Amino acid sequence: xxxxxxxNAKYGLGSWLLTTDxxxxxxxxxxxxxxxxxxxGIFATLIRIHLLTPSGYLVTPETYNKLFxxxxxxxxxxxxxxxxxxxxxxxxxxLMIGAKDLAFPKINLLxxxxxxxxxxFVLYSFGTxxxxxxxxxYTPLSSxxxxxxxxxxxxxxxxxxxxxxxxxxxxxxxxxxxxxPGMTWFRLPLFVWAHYAxxxxxxxxxxxxxxxxxxxxxERMFHLGFFNPALGGDxxxxxxxxxxxxxxxxxxxxxxxxxxxxxxxxTFARKxxxxxxxxxxxxxxxxxxxxxxWAHHMFVTGESTYAALTFSFxxxxxxxxxxxxxxxxxxxxxxxSISWDTxxxxxxxxxxxxxxxxxxxxxxxxxxRQENDGVDSWRNNMFGHACLSQTPxxxxxxQI
Amino acid sequence: xxxxxxxxxxxxxxxxxxxDGLMAFITLISLFFGVVITAAIVIFFFKYHRKEVxxxxxxxxxxxxxxxxxxxxxxxxxxxxxxxxxxxxVDYRHAxxxxxxxxxxxxxxxxxxxxxxxxKEINELxxxxxxxxxxxxxxxxxxxxxxxxxxxxxxxxxxxxxxTMWFRPTKPGRYHFFCSQYCGTNHALMGGWxxxxxxxxxxxxxxxTSGAExxxxxxxxxxxxxxxCSTCHLGAGLGRAPSxxxxxxxxxxxxxxxxxxxxxxxxRESILQPNAxxxxxxxxVMPTFQGQLTEEQILALTAYIKSLQSQPVPAKGSGIAPxxxxx
Numbered sequence: 172x173x174x175x176x177x178x179n180a181k182y183g184l185g186s187w188l189l190t191t192d193x194x195x196x197x198x199x200x201x202x203x204x205x206x207x208x209x210x211x212g213i214f215a216t217l218i219r220i221h222l223l224t225p226s227g228y229l230v231t232p233e234t235y236n237k238l239f240x241x242x243x244x245x246x247x248x249x250x251x252x253x254x255x256x257x258x259x260x261x262x263x264x265x266l267m268i269g270a271k272d273l274a275f276p277k278i279n280l281l282x283x284x285x286x287x288x289x290x291x292f293v294l295y296s297f298g299t300x301x302x303x304x305x306x307x308x309y310t311p312l313s314s315x316x317x318x319x320x321x322x323x324x325x326x327x328x329x330x331x332x333x334x335x336x337x338x339x340x341x342x343x344x345x346x347x348x349x350x351x352p353g354m355t356w357f358r359l360p361l362f363v364w365a366h367y368a369x370x371x372x373x374x375x376x377x378x379x380x381x382x383x384x385x386x387x388x389x390e391r392m393f394h395l396g397f398f399n400p401a402l403g404g405d406x407x408x409x410x411x412x413x414x415x416x417x418x419x420x421x422x423x424x425x426x427x428x429x430x431x432x433x434x435x436x437x438t439f440a441r442k443x444x445x446x447x448x449x450x451x452x453x454x455x456x457x458x459x460x461x462x463x464x465w466a467h468h469m470f471v472t473g474e475s476t477y478a479a480l481t482f483s484f485x486x487x488x489x490x491x492x493x494x495x496x497x498x499x500x501x502x503x504x505x506x507x508s509i510s511w512d513t514x515x516x517x518x519x520x521x522x523x524x525x526x527x528x529x530x531x532x533x534x535x536x537x538x539x540r541q542e543n544d545g546v547d548s549w550r551n552n553m554f555g556h557a558c559l560s561q562t563p564x565x566x567x568x569x570q571i
Numbered sequence: 572x573x574x575x576x577x578x579x580x581x582x583x584x585x586x587x588x589x590x591d592g593l594m595a596f597i598t599l600i601s602l603f604f605g606v607v608i609t610a611a612i613v614i615f616f617f618k619y620h621r622k623e624v625x626x627x628x629x630x631x632x633x634x635x636x637x638x639x640x641x642x643x644x645x646x647x648x649x650x651x652x653x654x655x656x657x658x659x660x661v662d663y664r665h666a667x668x669x670x671x672x673x674x675x676x677x678x679x680x681x682x683x684x685x686x687x688x689x690x691k692e693i694n695e696l697x698x699x700x701x702x703x704x705x706x707x708x709x710x711x712x713x714x715x716x717x718x719x720x721x722x723x724x725x726x727x728x729x730x731x732x733x734x735t736m737w738f739r740p741t742k743p744g745r746y747h748f749f750c751s752q753y754c755g756t757n758h759a760l761m762g763g764w765x766x767x768x769x770x771x772x773x774x775x776x777x778x779x780t781s782g783a784e785x786x787x788x789x790x791x792x793x794x795x796x797x798x799x800c801s802t803c804h805l806g807a808g809l810g811r812a813p814s815x816x817x818x819x820x821x822x823x824x825x826x827x828x829x830x831x832x833x834x835x836x837x838x839r840e841s842i843l844q845p846n847a848x849x850x851x852x853x854x855x856v857m858p859t860f861q862g863q864l865t866e867e868q869i870l871a872l873t874a875y876i877k878s879l880q881s882q883p884v885p886a887k888g889s890g891i892a893p894x895x896x897x898x
Contacts, residue, residue, distance in 0.1 A: 232756050305753045311730060312713040312755060316679070400731025406714055407729060440619070442628025449638055471716060471751075472727045473734035476664040480657050487649040491642065494604075498641040499633075501608055504615035507628035511620065519612055526605050 191276035197262035199283050204254045207290065210297075211245035214238045236303040237319065243306025245297075248328050249290055252420060255427035256373075257282070257338055260366045264342060267360045269351025274344040278337050286334040292327030296320040307417070310398035310409040314390040321391055325384040332381040335423075339373030342366055361450055365430025368454040372419045372426075372461065380416035383409065407472055414465040422461040426454055429496060432518045436500050439515035440507030446499035453492035460489040490529075497522055583746055583767065584722035585739040589659045591723075597652055663724070666737035670705035673698070677708070677715035677728040677750065680757035681802070683858065688777055691863050693799035694763030696748065698740055699773035705737040716752035719765055725751055740767040779865050791875025794868055798860065806879075808888015812857060813850050816882035817891060824851045824892035838873050850890035 173179065177194040187195060218238050221229040230238065261279065265272050273279050296302055300320045304313035313321050346359070346367050359367075386397045387409060396402025398409040437444040444450060466474055466482040500522060509515065582588055619628070673696065674685040684692045698704045708717055710728040717736075718725035721744075726736040750761035768776060795801055803812035819838070822830045826849040831837060840847055842864065845857035864872070884891060 232759065236753075236756065236758075303755070309714055309752070312753075316713050316755060400729075405731065440628050441621075441626070442630055443632055445631060446633040446638055449633070471725050473729060473732070476661060479660065479664075483656065483660075484653055487653045488646075490649060491645055494645045495638070495642060497608060498637075501611050501615070502631075502634075502637065504612065504619060506631065507615070507619050508621045508626040509616060509619045509628075511616075519616065522612065523609060526608060529601060 189280070191272070191280055193261045193265055193272050193276065193279060196279050196283055197258050197260075200253065200257040200261065200286070203283070203287060203290065204250050204258065207245050207249035208254075210294075211242050211250060214242035214245065218242065233303065234301075236305075237301035240302045240305050240319075241297050244293060244302060244324060244328070247306055247420070247424075248331055249286075249293065251424045252335060253286060253338075255431065256342070256366060256369055256423075257286075257334075259362075259431065260338075260342060260369075260427060264345060264363055264366060265349070267363050268346065268349060268354055270345060270349035273341045274349060275337075275341050279341055282334045282337040282341070285337070286331055289327045289329075289331030289334065292323045292330060294327075296322075296324035296327065299323070307413060308384065308387060308409075309413075310387055310390070310404075310406045311400070314387045314397075314409075315399050315401075322388050325388040329381050329384050329388070332377045335373045335377045339370035339377075342370040343374065346370075357448060357451070359451070361433035361444060361447065361454075362427075362430040364451040365426045365433065365454050368458040369423050369426045369430075371455075372423050372458050376416045376419040376423075376462070379412060380420070383412040383416070386412075407469070407474070410469050410472060411466065414468045415462075418465040418468065419458075419461045422457055426457060428521065429454070432500060432521050433496070435514050435518040436503050439510045439512055439518075440504055441510075442503065442507045444499065445502040445505070446495075449495055450499050453495045456492040457489060460485060460492070464489055493525075497526065580720040581742065581744070581746070582721070582723075583740060583742045583744060584719075584724065585741055586659070586663060587721070587723045587741075593652075593655050593659060596655065600648055600652070663736075666705045666735065667703050670703040670737055671699070672705050672707060675706045675708050675717060675728070676711060677717065677754075677761075678711035679713065679755050680750070680761040682717070682748075682750075682761070682763055686777060689862055690777060690779070691858065691860075693858070694802060695797075695799060696763070696765045697773060697776055698765065698767055699770045700740045700743050700767050702770070703737060703739050705735055708734045708736065713754045714752050715750045715754045715761070717748060718751035719746055719748045721746035722765075727752055740765075743767045743769060779868065787871045787874035788878045790868075791871035791873070791878075794864075794872055795875055798863070800872075803857070805888070806882065806885075808885030810888070811854070813853060813890035814885050814888050815876050816879050816889070817884040818889075819877045819880045822892045823848075823890045825849060826851045826853075830892045835873050838876055839869055842869060842872065853890070 177192055187199065190196060190199075217229065218235070221227050221235055221238070227235065261273070264270075297320075300318075302317075302321060302324050303319045304317045304321055308321070308325070346363060350359070386395075389395055390397050390399060390404070394402070396404040398404045398406050400406060433444060433450055464482055464486045466478060467486045470479050470483075500518075579591055579594070582591060672687060675696070676683045676685075682694050682696075684696045686692070686697070706717065706726075708726055708728040710730040712730060714730070715728045716725055717728060719738075722738045722740065724736055724738045726734050728734060744767055746765045746767065748763055748765050750758055752758075754761065803810045804815050805812075806814055806816055808814040808816075818833045821833055823833050823837070824830055828851075831848060837848070841857075843859060843861045845859055846855045849855050
């Protein structure tokens with residue numbers, strides 16, 4: 172008789188769709204984020220085909236605008252933000268801290284269903300005319316002028332936010348209350364530290380995007396005046412609210428990947444991580460300072476000089492903990508016994524891509540790069556290559 | 572000082588050398604760290620490659636001196652980058668007194684500029700070299716952004732309030748500007764040209780004395796392009812205004828169903844009071860050129876439009892009434 176494990180304990184569709192086992196839920200998420208990855212990827216492919224020639228090869232301007240918007244929405248909200256936490260985090264956190272499951276297994280399953288419902292609204296938007304506002308939904312273009320299916324999309328993202336919030340809540344409570352005896356905070360695996368920091372951001376930040384998109388949707392549906400200047404609203408208010416979440420959101424995307432790297436390098440160098448407490452602390456520092464830098468996305472909106480200087484200063488500060496991680500990872504290799512296995516090569520590749528994604532986009536002279544290709548090159552470099560390279564790590568998961 | 576490599580646009584404003592200098596500094600720092608860390612990783616990767624199957628690494632947990640070093644040194648460098656950027660930025664956001672003020676309005680999907688004497692431009696901006704210029708930026712609809720790469724300046728135009736930005740052009744020439752905030756369907760096409768002129772030429776242009784000498788048809792053709800009439804009145808009829816090929820002397824079908832013969836008076840009225848008669852199938856979006864053109868210039872434009880009589884009339888995109896009633 173083969174040993175019983177989470178794959179062969181029960182069979183049947185019902186045993187998967189009604190499971191509360193964190194490992195099965197992780198695989199359910201794996202399936203759905205992969206579907207959205209391919210949807211976003213198809214849009215990206217169409218963009219690249221269109222851009223083969225200078226005058227545009229394939230689609231009308233309206234369609235092109237929809238393609239890049241939908242690529243962004245699918246990738247950011249339905250792939251990048253959930254993927255590592257909901258797949259690797261769900262699967263590994265209980266195992267890593269010696270817990271038998273997450274603190275709230277049924278809420279874990281509910282998170283997945285909420286994700287699916289949000290996804291359905293967004294797919295409905297894509298299918299009924301698409302979305303051409305840009306993934307950032309700036310008003311009043313999105314709330315007044317756009318002629319695309321904005322409302323179902325913002326409803327979908329609003330709903331999907333709760334999936335994020337509940338997952339974050341689950342992780343925080345699990346890590347606080349379900350560690351095995353003797354597993355003190357500074358004995359936690361760095362993957363767990365990374366997800367703890369990420370969960371703080373998910374729980375505190377996501378409600379803001381939820382309410383912001385809700386307000387933009389209400390403005391669109393009922394001609395209200397939150398962000399529409401013609402009715403006394405302020406388009407810049409939307410940007411403040413949007414970026415207050417969306418900047419920390421990029422840390423939701425990158426901190427888990429950094430947690431993965433912090434596990435792989437010591438494992439495949441067969442020595443402990445260099446500077447454990449600095450890597451743990453830097454994850455928390457990034458999460459905290461990350462909430463204080465949002466208006467570096469608004470340098471050219473006409474925000475005050477003093478605000479701009481403050482946000483610039485804080486943005487330079489938030490780079491320091493990331494640098495600390497890179498130095499500590501590199502030092503871990505020193506006098507290691509380094510295997511050249513694929514996960515190690517991927518992790519080192521992540522460091523390389525992370526290093527160049529900075530200068531690749533702006534290297535700090537952000538004013539020139541506001542709202543143009545530099546932003547996209549950073550994003551596609553960081554997430555397309557660096558973070559995405561973590562996904563093959565899912566393969567060894569089944570050997571645990 | 573500008574590099575000989577095509578790494579960045581021409582430096583055509585007072586800010587450009589400073590911004591480029593800062594960019595070079597940041598790039599060099601980034602390159603330095605990039606190279607050092609990559610070299611370290613590659614060297615360690617090869618030097619400490621596992622030799623025996625059971626080899627383990629040396630358990631080094633950390634080193635406070637190294638941690639301090641790579642906390643403090645990057646912090647100092649980050650503050651240097653911030654400081655230099657802040658100095659440029661504060662200058663950038665505070666226009667000097669006594670600027671030449673030009674109003675710029677962005678709307679989907681074109682730019683309108685108004686010079687101090689009232690002269691209006693579309694998708695064009697003429698400025699004198701060596702003078703501090705301040706743009707007062709407004710939007711009629713959604714958020715756009717006015718970006719002149721050669722000047723290294725950009726600023727959003729936001730509906731509901733004004734933004735300002737200033738620069739001093741340092742080199743005569745023509746420089747591309749772009750809308751730099753996604754604003755809908757034709758965002759990618761929403762741009763134009765900044766023309767930096769010697770002060771004497773700018774003054775002459777401002778008072779409208781250029782383009783009125785010589786052959787009226789030639790002068791009119793120049794004006795037709797300068798005033799950006801050609802932006803909307805495309806010859807092939809695909810613009811947001813009817814083609815003017817074959818228009819002179821023809822019967823024009825108007826939106827209210829009536830027709831009118833396109834004579835000199837009609838052309839003059841269309842230029843000065845464009846909303847008086849709207850061609851069927853078109854929107855009343857043409858701006859008026861009242862006060863923008865001298866009578867001489869209107870005559871030159873009329874002469875040019877008359878010369879388009881022999882140009883092929885497009886099947887779609889002409890305001891000319893059909894010869895027979897078609898269903």
